[in-house]
Amino acid sequence: METTLVLVKPGGVSRRLNGEILRRIEARGLDIVGLKLLNPSREIVEEHYAEHRGKGFFDDVVNYLCSGSIVAVAVRGTNAVKAIRAMMGATNPLEATPGTVRGDFALTIDDNLTHSSSDPEAAERELALWFPEGLV
Numbered sequence: 001m002e003t004t005l006v007l008v009k010p011g012g013v014s015r016r017l018n019g020e021i022l023r024r025i026e027a028r029g030l031d032i033v034g035l036k037l038l039n040p041s042r043e044i045v046e047e048h049y050a051e052h053r054g055k056g057f058f059d060d061v062v063n064y065l066c067s068g069s070i071v072a073v074a075v076r077g078t079n080a081v082k083a084i085r086a087m088m089g090a091t092n093p094l095e096a097t098p099g100t101v102r103g104d105f106a107l108t109i110d111d112n113l114t115h116s117s118s119d120p121e122a123a124e125r126e127l128a129l130w131f132p133e134g135l136v
């Protein structure tokens with residue numbers, strides 16, 4: 001069993017895609033074990049994207065995630081990290097295959113609708129950041 005993090009970014013929330021994304025996660029047989037809608041602080045977003053600090057897109061991606069409400073989802077299941085990454089599709093939506101969230105609903109890397117943890121270690125770190133109160 002693995003637990004991983006999905007963030008529905010401001011673009012996904014404003015396009016009312018929360019339900020569609022949660023539906024796909026559950027239809028796949030994965031369990032939602034944490035769920036919250038929030039307006040994230042700059043501090044938590046900078047910490048979340050710490051590995052990208054110093055890269056050209058860091059400020060843009062931080063500003064973007066802080067620009068509106070997001071939905072944080074903790075997802076548990078067998079091989080959840082890989083399963084979720086595959087369901088979301090390639091980071092660049094132009095390379096995401098149809099049938100993935102990005103392949104079906106996104107066009108640009110700056111507005112790629114979701115974030116998902118890259119590996120189990122990242123998932124543990126990110127879940128502790130977004131769900132410090134713990135999961136059900």
Ligand code: CMP
Pocket residue numbers: 052057061091109110111112114115116
């Ligand atoms: P995400 O999975 O949230 O992780 C970092 C985000 O930065 C990524 O999705 C994209 O939305 C954004 N981004 C912008 N430019 C790039 C890039 N060149 N490489 C990776 N991520 C990028």
